Amino acid sequence: MDNAQYRNVFVFAEQRDGVVQSVALELIGKARDLAVDLGEKVFAVLLGKGIAASAKKLVEYGADTVIVVDHDNLKDYVTEQYTQAMYQVAVEYKPSIMLFGATTIGRDLAPRVAARLGTGLTADCTKLEISEDTKEFQMTRPAFGGNLMATIMCPDHRPQMSTVRPGVMQKCTPDASRKGEIINFAPKFDSSKFSVKLVKTEKEEKGSVDISEAKILVSGGRGVGCVAGFDKLRELAAVIGGEVSSSRAMVDAGNMPHDRQVGQTGKTVRPDVYFALGISGAIQHLAGMEESECIIAVNKDKFAPIFAVADLGIVSDLNTVIPLLTERLKKEMAK
């Protein structure tokens, strides 16, 4: 395989019901860094029905070119239809790199496309970079349940493919004045292979929340005090897109339900950010949350053991800090 024929960084611009998913914009942000390092361009591939209007948004977020495949066959995501379209785009435009969001769609589509192209695919990458000296594409991902990190390359096959979980990469700030090229691409579909039919899609209201799945946890302990105290935490959680959890003391006191309890007798959590608010940090509590990526602790007692595991420790009264923080975050999120 002549690798030099393969150029440019492609992003699968996942949309659902016509809405471009955040992960696609994040990947375009990362693709920009990679493309700059390689001296190449960013291509977004937008598949769907009646979705062409979203192409402009992809340009604003950093795509140089958007390949639009607008077709009845692509109205809803079905594996084979999308695979045929992505495969033909890859064969036609010969990307050096192809990125997919690690969603239920991306993780279904990317391996199918990779196998059809006969190339490698690296799942759930947390870091993607171009080596300075050799200009090689390096993909880093966790292995063994996150106990180990591995850096992986795909030296002799193109395109080099990876998936990345939502929330891992950074979007660019959108620029409405950015100009990009829009290409309409018409694949040749082989409908004889469309053997799976989508009968219906059912959206479910999320009932009880699994705090171990949450990316951000706003957790309260004795320092929060009462049931009403948790309202402040709920407001903060709502603004930042997190869930509320608590220490055992607050569950025993009847202020929080047991399914929100973090710790040895509750749940083990590993969110990206764990706010420990008014939690002293008993060893049983620490056992359930010390693996969190970032721990922000607020406590009046500067000798509280929670500070030993905190990335950021604030000795202060949470009842004043949290409402202020919530107001400030509202402004930050509106930017």
Add this chain to the structure above:
Amino acid sequence: MKILVCIKQVPDTTEIRIDPVTKTLIREGVPSIMNPDDKGGLELALRFKDKFGAEVTVITMGPPQADLILREAFAMGADRAILLTDRKFAGADTLATSNALAGAARTLDWDLIITGRQAIDGDTAQVGPEMAEHLNIPQISYVAGLDYDGKTFTVKKQTEEGHQILQFEGKGLLTVLAPAFKSRYMSIGGIVDAYDKEVEVWGADKVDLDESKLGLKGSPTKVVKSFAKELKQPGVIHEVDAEQAVELIISKLKEKHII
């Protein structure tokens, strides 16, 4: 109906620890188990067998010790077990693994293939869909339910927002979520019989595929480096007023790309 179930022996990653001094994986004493999603897949196959009648074959690729999970599958109710073991399979990434399994599947008779969604040691979720592609059959991933009317398979697929109902006829491959199919226990009689049954051991010569597609040679991706995640150092404690506290928290959230 013949069902082929692909299973994998994995280290129980919840038991893995990092040596704080050498920063390497402590492998000693870590139990090997049947991958949970694969066990869910086997359970689905066995439920199908209970309801509609089916012959369930389990297959795994791995070292000779992987025999253990095939015995476990026998004890749960599998009818036939195949162990793909050969140095030529070693060092396989997901594409080479899917090639080997698909190569074995080509020599077998089946109507439906079931795999777990993903294995807990790699978490890639790629082998099932890649295998389906090699075999030129449709796949449905994230499966949480299955029904069959004698002709059409009706499948419930879990998504981020809820679920989808999909249908197909003919051959297909499903990747299964463990929580949807809580697995049965091995029966006492089953455990006893499991050691009388024969696990068929296949080398690379039994697989319908060119050797260049197998193992390290057939793997497009290469691991160039592995390392332990850096253990965190406790951060700084600030005794500040509320406004300064907010500033510190905001800058931390920005540093971590949360906002």
